[in-house]
Amino acid sequence: MNPQAVSATPHSVARKAWDLVRQPAFAQAARAIAPTMPGLAAWGLVTGVALVKAGLSVPLAVFMTVAVFAASAQLAVLPLMVVGAPLWVVWLTAACVNLRFVVLSTLWRTYFDHLSLRHRLALGYFSGDIIFVVFTQRYTTADKHPEQLPFFWGAAAMNWLVWQVAALSGVFAAHFVPLEWGLGFAGVLALLGVLYSMLKEPSTWVAAAVSAAAAIAAFGLPLRLNILVAIAAAITVGLLMEHSERRWQQIRSRPHG
Secondary structure: OOHHHHHHHHHHHHHHHHHHHHOHHHHHHHHHHHHHHHHHHHHHHHHHHHHHHOOOOHHHHHHHHHHHOOHHHHHHHHHHHHOOOOHHHHHHHHHHHOHHHHHHHHHHHHHHOOOOHHHHHHHHHHOOHHHHHHHHHHOOOOOOOOOHHHHHHHHHHHHHHHHHHHHHHHHHOOOOOOHHHOOHHHHHHHHHHHHHHHOOOHHHHHHHHHHHHHHHHOOOOHHHHHHHHHHHHHHHHHHHHHHHHHHHHHHHHOOOO
């Protein structure tokens, strides 16, 4: 293998990254996502504090914050880890909480399927709910445009940096920031805003309502299994609603005679 080719790889990656940063769409995305960042920062701070106060060591909390990069999954599995739940329950809970990213990835693929697998995997790590909302508000159709990639990375960079700074600050300042401050409420409000912006179809409204009802009804289950019940209920109802809508459209499209 040519040593020059190997040494040139980091340089080429850095050059491509710099080209993305210089694009106007990169800054536009950062400005578009900026209003949601205070709530995200509060959410990240509380998550970092919760990791350490639950018993995780600082190095492990730092590793989990950087490697997992999913607040909902971290907070969902944290109580399970504290009570010593079986590993399969921890993994299944995290997987179910993050099932929405499987759905979101189908949308990302329509815009970025021309990229290499390595690049798409990087997009998958940095993608998030807020980025999805901001992106789809700007690009309402599946048409490809050159500025879509720098726009994604502009939102992703802002989202990742704010989250990591806030979460790591919470990890290192866990003993000085009491959970009683209630900072997580700001994060909940931010997530509710994201959720509301995603409720565009009747099926999503019904699925959200059923999920909330199922979570409350199954609250008494051990190991936070009510989360899995709520997710399963939402997915089931959403699929049934979409199937019913397709069937109804097929019936209406049939010629009457």
